[in-house]
Amino acid sequence: MARNKLTALQAKNGNGKLFDGAGLYLQKRSATSGRWIYRYTLQGRSREMGLGPFPAVTLADARKQRDGWESILRSGKDPMAERERQEEAARIEASRADPTFAEAVQTTFEAKKGGLRGEGKAGRWLSPINLYVTPVIGHMRMSAIHQSDIHRALKPIWRKKHPTAEKAIQRTSIIFRHMRLSGVECDPFTVDMAKHMLGEYQHKPQKTRASDWRDMPEIFAALNRDDASHLCLRFKILTMGRSAAVRGARFDEIEGDVWHIPAERMKGREGVVQDFRIPLSPAALEVIERAEAWRRGGFLFPGQTRGGVSDVAINKVFKKVDPNGTPHGVRTSFRTWVQDTDAAHFDVAETALAHIVGNKVERAYARSDLLDRRRILMNAWSDFVTGAASQVVQLRNA
Template sequence: MARDKLSAVHVRQSPAGKYGDGGGLWLLKKDKDVGSWMFRVSVHGRLRHMGLGSISDVSLAEARAAAAKWRTVAREGLDPIQERERQRREAGRNLHLLADVAADAFEARKADLKGEGKAGRWFSPLEIHVLPKLGKYPVSNIDQIAIRDALKPIWKTKAATAEKALQRLSIVMNHAAALGYPVDIQACLKAKALLGGQGRQVENIPSLPWQDVPDFYASLSDGSTTHLALRLLILTGLRSAPVRMMRVEHVVGDVLTVPADLMKGRKGEAKAFRVPLAPEAMLLIEEAKRQARDGLLFPSPRGGVLSDMSLSRLMERREMEARPHGFRSSLRVYLAENSCPRDVGEMILAHSVMGKVEASYQRSDLLAVRRPWLERWARFVTTGRDMPTEIPASAEVVALVAKQEGAA
């Protein structure tokens, strides 16, 4: 079959009509200036007509090259139109950027995250340490080498953060696979093998020895929101968030009820937590109510919730190694060294001490049992003197639990 019958001049100047170039390539002109390319080929006895683009976008040379490509495909027994669509779909999958897939994975997990991930702690390891380097790459191009190179600078210096970033990235890669993108879901595991050991030990948040807590507590004396919040954090053994976000209605009588969404734990698993308030804590709350705003006991001077950093920075400015969260450790050691039963001490800090089956039968939160220990701690913190109160003996603890369960 004769080929290459057309020339560039023919393409530009031919009037409306149909012109063959040979080899199945045709020029279809609507008028002198408008036309398109068409490739015609027989596949398994079926005649196929395949558009190759407008003459304004595709030159004669490009049309001939495309026709040659699809003739080869047809000789292999494949339908050129179907094969082109398959290649387009695959190219589309390969263009999904890691940053976009990561954002989609985060959206899919929000319902299971505390506060729907608004604090940013789930996404921040990716956002800070992975996406700036790999976010603009197609997710299908992300391999263990790229992951290793992205995390290597922090793998040993910021070991815990690097581990979180790798774990989050693994979730994103699995999410991409679920969407049908061609990714290597083992890439993160391979990258971890390439990165090697971290040579680290888990470091606990620095805390004050419990014997030094009274002096620090006494120094929080200016009545500011930050000082009051830190004082209540120390007295109750709570984490920062439940204290900073405490509302007036959370306190009824001498009991503070922390809502489930302010407690640590996965969404749906965390439960509301009752805290028995010592007399010293009640006086502090009454003082805080005078500065309450919009129902918040400890509002920020600029409006909204008091920042977590405002508590930490106070201690930083005093050149202290200890941090607010460390007062939970101070309290726990105090309780242990003063013979508080282990389970009671753990429950004071809202730690789980029971399995699911046991918890289904043990419904008491040991509020009455926890109260004298927190009252003793509060008296020590505020006076500097440890004055043991009447703590229930083991048999009395059992009786108190049974009494509380009966009330429930």
Template sequence: MGLGALSAVSLKEAREEAEKWRAVARQGKDPIKERERIRREAAKADHTLTVVAKEAFAARQAELKDDGKAGRWFSPLELHVLPKLGNVPIEEIDQQDIKNTLAPIWHSKGETAKKAMNRLGIVFRHGAAMGLDVDLQATMKAKALLGKSRQVRKNIPAMPWGEVPTFYESLDDGSVTHLAFRLLILTAVRSRPLRFIHLDELHGDTWVIPADKMKTGKEFHVPLSSEAQRIIEQAAAFERDGYLFPNVRKGVISDANMSRLMERQELEARPHGFRSSFRTWCAEATDTPREVAEMALAHETGSKVERTYRRTDFLEQRRVLMERWAQHVTGQSAEVVKLVAK
């Protein structure tokens, strides 16, 4: 049994190694086989689920919004899988392990559990690409063992569009939260780009949201109604570091600021639900073409080929639509609007 090259191992080290392996032999074990077993265990320790998951995440970061810094891609694994299986070599994980890990949330937090399962599948495929002996069907077999989730998906509560003008009128104290809420309703955008709106993004009657603030990962142009521009002018008085809606101490206002406002008024609806209020108004109170209404929410429609050839964002049609929405929100108009897609 070799103990290493003469030039690399000193006489003292050789004697210590020799005594260590003689002790193994005295226990009735084969020193060479025992050394190989220890090497294999060390190699497995380098390929635990946590290690491979982090490598898989790093490989996908370029595809994720803001390089995945928000943590949404990794969090289902970090919260619900890695605490139980993180230190286990990925080659040793089977469908039973996955089933036992996700069973506690499979029916109570179905969407989160499905995301965790999806991420696990990606991690296992990454492990296979690394040359590891993983079971690529483990997640599929785990799903079969778990069965169909009983959780019923609930939509975010939305305010009926007919009630929006009354709520909008109540946002009248001129505070950062009220102004942010008004602009959220008027533009029908998501909370994050609204909360982080910056003066550099405003170009007259158009708000250009950078790609890294959009869920789609693509730059988006929002037409600003006269009312929206008025709100922005008022918010400019609170501007700090270029951000229109700063928090009291640092950063910008949080989602909780606006959610708590609705909770205090004992409203079931939530801020994100105003996107649904706007979309339902488009369908029920206007003749807006579907493509225009969906584009107003930055939703993609049609096939990939169709989107390739349709090189318009319907900005001018949306400009008319958002002006009409502002008129409805401010109680100035109740007429049915007809928009024709060009």
């Protein structure tokens, strides 16, 4: 005997399982709420598919959905699998037309990474965004983001970590512009308004702490252990290389008395930065010879696990030797020594630090890396920090 179909009144007043027929029933949880279920059989297996809550979904709505999924079932498809496929397709279409901020970040990064150092693998471009912006608005669609949302994300660090906040808002602006030019309905001016809301802030950059150049011989002498950190710091002082370049130095980069640093470890923009040569003084060559005992994986100064010695390790050692300075600050110590002693021409000293000298036109004509003149300078600096210069003076006065 055929079961009578459910009526709207029965759906409203009934309790428990209320069957409508053709696989549709209402599971009442209470007098005022319930859930519509579509039960079907596919390949001998019974499955139940939720069609939405009651009373938000009416009896007529539930029947319409059931009839649609019945049609899908008759075509040989699994209604639940088909619904998942449709929802995924809808999500993809929504992300294409109006992506979330997190999706927009990745899209923009993919478009920009060709112009970043190492295609952005180091993560420096993404870091301010991923740390401070995405956690707050990453889930929001680009068209729905208001200036107050960006303001909310960056307000906590606007004054405390202003340089990082500036990078974050600049890159957020790049993301909005890229997505708008890609056809997404978002307004780049939203970021400008957020910045206006954050207010003016005059950031005063903190100068890197630097050791007095007169103390460098004592500091160099204190770095007397034959381990990776001490030798790395000695090599840094003798070559004036930046931390990343020195920590990643490899034996196959040394040719005679010249260290060839590949462009990927030099500071600068992709496509502009070039390989760099550093002349090695006898004292620097001695460091390399002593580093042979620590040779592992081709690195002059290997770390505890892999790669070169860590930045944390050398900073920790330097702090014990001179609490008032930093490893990076020795470059300032060197530059001040050049100024105070008139040890070299401006161009030679700046090139020794791998700084860009002159404007674009001047550099187009002046192409020498001043290697021979820098060798004289670095030998003089080496003699000073190792105490060789004072020894020569003592011998002359004896």
